[in-house]
Amino acid sequence: MASIEIEKLEKSYGHVSVLHGVDLDIRDGEFIVLVGPSGCGKSTLLRMIAGLEGVSKGEIRIAGNRVNDLHPKDRDIAMVFQSYALYPHMSVAANMSYSLRLRKMAKEKIGAAVASAASKLGLEPLLERRPKALSGGQRQRVAMGRAIVRQPKAFLFDEPLSNLDARLREQMRAEIKKMHGDLKATSIYVTHDQIEAMTLADRIVAMHGGVVQQVGSPLELYDRPANLFVAGFIGSPGMNFLEATCSGGSVRLKDGSEIEARLHTSTPEGSSLTLGIRPEHVVITRDGSGRRATVELIEPTGFGIILHLSLHGIPFKVFTLDRQALAVTGEITVSFPPEYIHLFDGEGTRIG
Amino acid sequence: MKRSLLPIIAHRTAILFFIVFALFPLFWLLKVSVTPNDLLYSEGVRMWPSRTTFDHYTFVLRHSAFPTFFKNSLIVSASTAVVVTVCASLSGYALSRFSFRAKYWIVALMLLTQMFPLVMLVAPIFKILSPLGLTNSLTGLIIVYSAFNVPFATFLMQSFFDGIPKDLEEAAMIDGATKFTAFRQIILPLTLPGIAATLGFVFTAAWSELLFALMLINGNAAATFPVGLLTFVSKFSVDFGQMMAAGVLALIPAGLFFLLIQRYLVQGLTAGAVKG
Ligand SMILES: Nc1ncnc2c1ncn2[C@@H]1O[C@H](COP(=O)(O)OP(=O)(O)O)[C@@H](O)[C@H]1O
Ligand SMILES: [Mg+2]
Numbered sequence: 286m287a288s289i290e291i292e293k294l295e296k297s298y299g300h301v302s303v304l305h306g307v308d309l310d311i312r313d314g315e316f317i318v319l320v321g322p323s324g325c326g327k328s329t330l331l332r333m334i335a336g337l338e339g340v341s342k343g344e345i346r347i348a349g350n351r352v353n354d355l356h357p358k359d360r361d362i363a364m365v366f367q368s369y370a371l372y373p374h375m376s377v378a379a380n381m382s383y384s385l386r387l388r389k390m391a392k393e394k395i396g397a398a399v400a401s402a403a404s405k406l407g408l409e410p411l412l413e414r415r416p417k418a419l420s421g422g423q424r425q426r427v428a429m430g431r432a433i434v435r436q437p438k439a440f441l442f443d444e445p446l447s448n449l450d451a452r453l454r455e456q457m458r459a460e461i462k463k464m465h466g467d468l469k470a471t472s473i474y475v476t477h478d479q480i481e482a483m484t485l486a487d488r489i490v491a492m493h494g495g496v497v498q499q500v501g502s503p504l505e506l507y508d509r510p511a512n513l514f515v516a517g518f519i520g521s522p523g524m525n526f527l528e529a530t531c532s533g534g535s536v537r538l539k540d541g542s543e544i545e546a547r548l549h550t551s552t553p554e555g556s557s558l559t560l561g562i563r564p565e566h567v568v569i570t571r572d573g574s575g576r577r578a579t580v581e582l583i584e585p586t587g588f589g590i591i592l593h594l595s596l597h598g599i600p601f602k603v604f605t606l607d608r609q610a611l612a613v614t615g616e617i618t619v620s621f622p623p624e625y626i627h628l629f630d631g632e633g634t635r636i637g
Numbered sequence: 638m639k640r641s642l643l644p645i646i647a648h649r650t651a652i653l654f655f656i657v658f659a660l661f662p663l664f665w666l667l668k669v670s671v672t673p674n675d676l677l678y679s680e681g682v683r684m685w686p687s688r689t690t691f692d693h694y695t696f697v698l699r700h701s702a703f704p705t706f707f708k709n710s711l712i713v714s715a716s717t718a719v720v721v722t723v724c725a726s727l728s729g730y731a732l733s734r735f736s737f738r739a740k741y742w743i744v745a746l747m748l749l750t751q752m753f754p755l756v757m758l759v760a761p762i763f764k765i766l767s768p769l770g771l772t773n774s775l776t777g778l779i780i781v782y783s784a785f786n787v788p789f790a791t792f793l794m795q796s797f798f799d800g801i802p803k804d805l806e807e808a809a810m811i812d813g814a815t816k817f818t819a820f821r822q823i824i825l826p827l828t829l830p831g832i833a834a835t836l837g838f839v840f841t842a843a844w845s846e847l848l849f850a851l852m853l854i855n856g857n858a859a860a861t862f863p864v865g866l867l868t869f870v871s872k873f874s875v876d877f878g879q880m881m882a883a884g885v886l887a888l889i890p891a892g893l894f895f896l897l898i899q900r901y902l903v904q905g906l907t908a909g910a911v912k913g
Contacts, residue, residue, distance in 0.1 A: 337807050357810040364811045370804035374826045384812035431812070 286471055287348035287438040288313045289334065294343035296329055296495075303329050304495045306343070314469045316462075320482035321492035321518070327475040330492075331441050334473065336360050347438055358387075363432035364441040367448065369424045371416040371431075378403075378412040381430045388435075402434040405464070422453045433464070439471040446481065458484060479519050483507070491515045513559060513633035522564050522591055522602050524627070529558045536560060536628065540597045542576070546626045547637050558636070559629040564591065564604035566625035569613075575620035580613055594619070663888075670694070670881035677877060693882035702857040703883050706865030711890060713775050713861055714843040717782040721790050721839045722832055724783070729794025730820060734803070747788040755785070759852045772853050778861070781853070782843045790835050797831025798824065833898035840894055844887075862887050 289311040296304040304326045311317050319327045332338040334345055336357035345352050352360055363384075372380050378399055385395045403409050406426045416424055425445065432440055442461075446454045462485055465472055476482055482489050483503040491498045491506060491514070499511040510516035516524050529536045529544070531552045536544050544560070552558075568575075569592075578601060582593035590610045592603040594617070603610075603619060628637040669677070670693055672686040680686060697703045731737075732744065762781060763772060771777030801824055809819035825832075847863040854860050857868075862883075869880040 335807075335811055337810070356815070357807070358813045358815060360811075362811065364808070366804050366808060368802060368804050370802065370808040372805065372809075372823055383809070387813040387818070431808075 286313050286436075286469065289439060289471060289473070290344075290346040290349075291330075291334070292344045292346075294330070294333065294345065295341045296326070296333060296338065297341050302495065304333075304341075307495075307497055309490060309497065309500065311471060311473065314471055316465050316472045316474065316485060316487045317490060318474045318476060318482040318486035318488075319490045319492060320476055320479055321498075323477055325492045326495040327477075327492055328443055331364075331443055331473060331475050334439075335362055335364050335441055361438045362441055363435065363437040363439075364443070365428045365432050365445040367444040369416075369428040369448075371424055371427055373416050376413050376415060377408060377419070377427050377430075380416070380427055381408075381434045384431070384435050398434050399430075402430045405433065406430050406460075421449055422457070425449060425453075425457060429461075429464075433468065437470070439473065442472065442474040444476055445474075447476070447478070454481075461485065479521065483519070489519075491518060493518075509635065510561075510627065511635050513561070513629050516561050516627055516629070516635075520563055522604060524561045524563050525567070525601050527560045527562075527596070527599065527601075529560045529628075531556050531558055539599075544621065544626070545623045546628060547623060548628060549636050552630070552636060557631050559633070561627035561629065562621050562625055564602040565589075566622060567601075567603045568620050568622060569603065569605060569607070569610065570618045570620050573618055575618040577616050578619055579616055583611060583613070585611060592617075666881050666884050666888075669877055670885050672878060674878055693878040694886070697879050697882045697886065701879070701883075702860070702868070703862075703865060703886070705857060706860055706862040707886065707890075709775060709859060710844060710862040710887070713778050713782065714840050714890075716775075716779045717786065717843040718836045718840040720779065720783045721786045722794075722835045724787050725790035725794045725835055726825070726828070726832065728787070728791045730798050730824070732791065732795045733798035734806075747791065750785075750788050755848055759848065762849070763852060766853065773855060773859050775859055777853055778850060778859075781849050782839075782846060786839045786842060790839055793835050793838065794828070794831055797828050797834075801827050833900075837895055837898055841891055844891055 289309075291307055291309040291311075294304060294307040294309075295302070307330060309317075319330060321327055329338060333340055334347075336352065336355060340353045347360060347362070372383065375383065381399050381402060382395045385398060390398075399412070400409075403412060406429060408423075408426055408430055411419065411423060411427075416427065419427065425448070428445065445461075446457050449457060458481060461474075465485075474481075474485060486503055488500060489503055489506050490500050493514045499506055499515045501509075506515055506519050510519060510524075513526070517526070527538055529538050531537075531548065531554060532543075533554070534548065536546045536548060536558060538544055538560070546560070576596060578594040578596045580592060581595050581600075584591040584593070589604055589606045590608065592605065592610060592613070594601040594603060596619075626637075627635065630636045668685060671689040671691065673688055673690045673692065676686050676688060732740070766772050766777050766781070769777075771780065805823050805827070806816070806819040809823045810816065814822065845863055846861075850861045850864045851867075854864060857865070866880060866883055866887075869876045869883065
C-alpha cells in the first residue's frame with residue numbers, strides 16, 4: 286500500500302492538450318473516484334499513473350518515489366480494465382497467477398494466493414475454464430481476481446462495471462466497496478457514473494475538460510459544489526439552474542421577483558448570477574404561496590416522483606416522495622428554502 | 638416447407654459445382670498419372686482409363702532426378718517460410734503497435750516493391766547474386782524468395798496484430814511483463830492462426846515459384862521441383878504420365894503442411910479476450 290502524489294501533471298498528444306495541470310494527493314489506503322463526462326481525461330490520468338502513457342509535464346510519485354520514467358512492470362500497481370483484458374489462451378487460474386509467475390514466486394505460494402483470491406470472489410468452480418466460456422459478470426470477477434492476487438501498492442480501475450447490466454453492476458459495486466474495506470488498499474477508480482462515484486468514494490475528484498473541478502468527500506460535492514459543472518454533474522435528477530442578477534444586496538430572478546438567499550456582500554451590484562437548487566430540495570406549497578409553475582410531465586420512479594415543470598417558460602424539475610403529487614395538474618406553487626439555494630457567479634464559481 | 642428448401646438446394650448445388658470445378662484439374666492430374674502410356678492417346682477422352690498403372694510413379698522416384706528436386710524444394714520453401722514469418726512477425730508487430738518517424742515512408746516503399754513485374758528484376762538480381770556466389774545455390778533462392786515475400790507477409794501479420802486488443806499487452810505489462818515478454822507470452826500465442834496463414838502462404842508461393850528458380854539455377858543439383866517438371870519436356874515429346882506423377886507427388890508436402898496448420902487457421906483464439 287502506498288500514497289500517490291500527482292503534481293502539475295500535463296498530457297498532450299501532439300498539439301492537442303488533454304490534461305492541463307492536475308494536482309492530487311492520494312493518501313495511503315484511500316479510495317479515490319475520478320468522475321467526469323466522457324472524454325474529460327480520466328482514463329488518460331489513470332493510464333499515466335499506471336505507466337501506460339508518458340508524462341508530458343509534471344510529476345507522479347508513488348510512495349514518495351518519482352515514477353515518471355518507470356516502466357509499468359516496475360510500478361507495482363494492479364489495474365482492472367473496462368474490457369477486462371483477460372488472456373484468452375489461459376485458464377482462469379493461469380490468468381490470475383500470471384503476475385506471480387512473472388515474479389518467479391514459489392509454486393505452492395502461487396497456488397495459495399490464487400485459491401484465496403478465488404474464494405473471495407467465488408471463482409473456485411471456474412478456475413480451469415477459459416475466458417471465452419465465462420459470462421460477462423464472471424469475466425469481470427476474474428479481472429478483479431487478477432488484480433487482488435498479489436498485494437500491489439495501489440489498485441487502478443478504469444470503468445470496470447460499465448459493461449455489466451444494471452443489477453450486476455449494483456452487486457459488484459457493493460462487493461468492491463466491501464473488498465476495499467477488507468484490503469484497505471489505495472484505489473483509484475474511474476467512472477462516468479456519479480452514483481458509482483458517490484457510493485464508492487472516500488473522496489471524489491470531479492474532472493471536466495482535463496481540469497480538476499473539485500476534490501472532496503461525496504457529501505461535500507453534493508452539499509457545496511465548487512462550481513456550476515460539479516453542481517450539474519453530481520445528483521440525479523440534475524440540479525435546476527435559473528438566471529438571476531444581484532440587485533441591492535439580494536438576488537433578483539429574470540421575471541423580476543426577488544428571492545431570499547445568502548449572498549456574499551462583495552458581489553458587485555448588477556452582476557449576473559446563476560441560482561441552483563436540487564429537485565429534491567424544492568418544496569411544493571399547499572397554501573398557494575411561492576412561485577407558480579405549470580406541470581408539463583409526471584415521471585413516477587416507484588421510489589418517488591419527478592415532476593417536470595415550466596417556471597416562466599424555463600424547464601424545471603421537482604423530486605418528491607409525496608404520492609399525492611401524481612394527481613397534480615395545471616398550475617402548482619413551489620418555494621425554494623434559502624438553505625438549499627446555491628449561487629454561482631458569471632464564471633460559474635460558487636459564491637453562496 | 639417446399640419454399641424454404643429451394644434456396645438450400647440451390648446453395649448446396651452451387652457449392653458442389655464450385656468444388657467440382659476447382660478440383661477437376663487435380664482429378665485430371667491424378668487420372669493422367671495412372672494412365673499407361675499406350676492408353677493415353679488411344680482411348681479418347683474418358684473419365685478413368687480402362688487399365689491403371691503406377692509405372693510413372695516408380696519411374697519418377699527411381700530413375701529421375703525428382704527426389705533431388707523434391708528435397709531442394711522442401712529446403713527452399715520451408716526455410717523461406719520460416720525466415721519470412723519470423724521477419725514479418727516482428728515487422729508486422731512494429732507497424733501495428735509503434736509509431737515511429739519514417740513509418741509512412743517505409744510502408745510506401747514496401748508497397749512499391751510489390752508493384753514491379755518480377756521479370757524486370759531477374760537480370761539485376763542475377764548481377765547482384767553472381768559475384769557473391771549465390772547463383773546456382775539454394776541459399777540464393779531462399780534470400781530472393783524471402784526478400785519478395787516479406788512485404789506482403791508483413792502486411793498480413795500486421796492485420797492479425799491489429800486484431801488483438803492493445804489492452805492485453807498493457808495488462809501483461811502491469812502484471813509485470815516487459816514489452817518483449819508480453820509479445821512472446823501473450824500476443825504471439827494469440828497470433829498463431831496468423832502465423833499459420835503466413836507460413837502456408839509463403840510456403841506455397843516458394844513451392845511453386847518458377848521464374849527465379851529457372852533463371853538463377855542451372856543443372857539438376859540445385860533445381861527445385863517446378864524447374865524439375867520441365868525436364869519431362871523433351872525436344873520432341875512431353876512425357877505427360879511422368880510429369881503428372883511428379884505433380885501428384887509434389888502436392889503431398891503442400892497437402893501435409895496445410896493439414897498441419899489448418900487447426901490454427903480455423904481457430905478463433907481471441908474469442909473471450911475482451912467483453913462479449
Ligand atoms: N492516443 C491519443 N491521441 C490523441 N488524443 C487522445 C489519445 N488518447 C486520448 N485522447 C483524447 O484525450 C481525451 C481524453 O481521453 P480519455 O482520457 O480517454 O477520456 P475519458 O476516459 O475521460 O473518457 C479525449 O478527448 C481523447 O480524444
Ligand atoms: Mg475512459
